[in-house]
Amino acid sequence: MPQRAPEAVTPQDILEFWFPGALAKGDADDHAAFWRSRMQGGMDTALIGDWAEVTHAAARGAYDAWAADPRGRLALLLTLDQFPRSVWRDTPAAYGQDIKACRLVLEALENGHFEALDTPWERNFPLIVLSHCEGPDHLARMDLCVELADTMVAPAFPRYDHIYGDAGIQPRRVREIIRRFGRHPHRNAVLGRVSTPEEEDYIATGDFPHLRAPDAPA
Template identity: 50%
Template sequence: MGDDMTDSNDVRDIREVLDFWFPEGRALDIDPDRHAKLWRWRMHGGADGEIAARFGPLTERGAAGALDHWAATPGGRLALIVVLDQFPRSLWRGSALAYAQDPAALAQALAGLENGDWAALGLPWFQIAFTQPLGHAEGPDHLARIDRLIALRRDIAARGPSALRPLYASLVDQAGKVRRVIASFGRHPHRNATLGRNSTPEEEAYLQRGDFPHLRAFRD
């Protein structure tokens, strides 16, 4: 495997990541209000302290490529994407390291979309998390990836339980707002200061408004 963990340790770590990040479990009859609360927790930094305490070393190992073998199964790939795409945003919030694993997370998501891992997961909250790197990772094909993300989220919303459809429809809308930002600027301007990038005058005006799609999700 190219790593010093045994298979049983991998299984345990994958399960711990998924159980932590998705406390709603695998039952589709979850209460919509509770589910929305869990999405706010995931998307707005509510897990920062616990990620640092429980998953700091694991996140560092993921960033070093030591967990890439997790992608051998759909659930393992999902856990790896969470470790690469989500945990760095909590562990290294306010630092360039928060975004440094975006290309690796994107590669895992794209591979899993092509080989059937994404479809095999089934649950809407698993599939949303699996594809978040399509919108997060900057690059020349960013706009096309967000278009794909919007289509995938529409599919998830259409297939989901009726009680959860409004919630997942809101994530389609959120991705559309992100698309408008990328169409305007070609990148996420709210990262400019953290990444040491100069902002254009147009980006400065956008930043002064403070109306960022990633902060508005589940708060509108």
């Protein structure tokens, strides 16, 4: 498939690409495969091959107007947070839109756009944005992520409790990293940051939350 033309892309195009229709069936295997691919680099080939120009356009602000409604905002968040991590993997640009995406999520929590999202798998991606963005309020945002993840299913989506009932596991893992270090140490080399001795020990383990098998989709 050729590169998607940035000027022709719609929010629905983004959402249909990112969220397979099979998720609506509630099959646990389908959901596990979905989270494994999204969180562990499984989308790199598709994003680099088909959506790189869209990712560049999003970073330039071409789709900012999408934030006017809940699903458009979700599509915008994906192009600012998830797409760059594949298209610009292992470069500082992978994190270049984190602050903007985080602000969009905080606004969504205030204006009702977050609550308007239809499914727990859609709601998880704004929480991932909050966990990705480094900054002085990071630990407070992780507390918020844990709180929101713990109420992800009940009472809004009881049908998916067997899949998302433990959605707070991953935010808690990330929260512990932020509590210990105040940042994501695995980014230090990419961002040219000097690691502390404790961070060096942690980095040497390679046991980073985003690389763990998705025993809970978060």
